[in-house]
Amino acid sequence: MSEYNLEFCLGCKLCFDKGEEFCPLKDDRNVLLEKMEHSDGVIFATPNYAFQVSARIKNFFDRFAYIFHRPRFFGKTFTAIVTQGIFGGYDILKYLEGMGENFGFNVTKGSCLSTLEPMTELQQKKLKQKIKKSSVKFYNGLIRPTLSEPSFFRLMLFRMTRTSLQSIDVRYFDYF
Numbered sequence: 001m002s003e004y005n006l007e008f009c010l011g012c013k014l015c016f017d018k019g020e021e022f023c024p025l026k027d028d029r030n031v032l033l034e035k036m037e038h039s040d041g042v043i044f045a046t047p048n049y050a051f052q053v054s055a056r057i058k059n060f061f062d063r064f065a066y067i068f069h070r071p072r073f074f075g076k077t078f079t080a081i082v083t084q085g086i087f088g089g090y091d092i093l094k095y096l097e098g099m100g101e102n103f104g105f106n107v108t109k110g111s112c113l114s115t116l117e118p119m120t121e122l123q124q125k126k127l128k129q130k131i132k133k134s135s136v137k138f139y140n141g142l143i144r145p146t147l148s149e150p151s152f153f154r155l156m157l158f159r160m161t162r163t164s165l166q167s168i169d170v171r172y173f174d175y176f
Helices: 027-035 055-064 065-069 089-103 121-141 152-167
Strands: 041-045 077-084 110-114
Touching: 027 065, 041 121, 041 152, 055 065, 077 089, 077 121, 089 110, 110 121
Parallel strands: 041 077, 077 110
Antiparallel strands: none
16 A cells, blocks of 8 residues: 555545546545456455554545445455454454445455564464465455355345435436
C-alpha cells in the first residue's frame, strides 16, 4: 500500500450517489482496483495498531466502500493476516474477514500471528504451523471449482437494505 498514492476519502458520497467515476480524488484507486479484479485471490495484511487495522488499510476500505452495495469480487478468494505484539488481533481479523465478505469475496479463515520478539523455537514452530494452515485454506479456496453462496444472514441483510433504500431518489440508482 505504501507504493501507491491513495488519498483520504472526503466523505462526499459522490461514489454512492452518482458512481465511483465521479470521485473528485484523482489517485491510484483505479490501479489498485484493477489489480484486485485481475487477481485470483487477495490477501489483506495489517499490523495491530492500537487494536485496529493500520491507517492505510482503513483508508483503502473507505475509498472502496462504494463496492459494498454492489459487491464485485464473487468467485475470488480472500484471506486476512494480522500481526501483533500482544493481543487484540482476533477482533481485527474478524473485521477484515467481514470486509472481504462485503466486497463479495469467498473468505477463507485467516491468521492472527503474535510476533513479539524474542521468540522461542517453539513459538516460531507454532507460528509456521499457523501460516501453513492458513496458506492451505487459501490455496483450497483458489482451486475451488464452484462459487460460494451467500449466507442466509447476508441475503437478509441485502434485502433489508434494498427495502430501506426504496425511498431514495431514483436519480441516484445504479444502472448496470
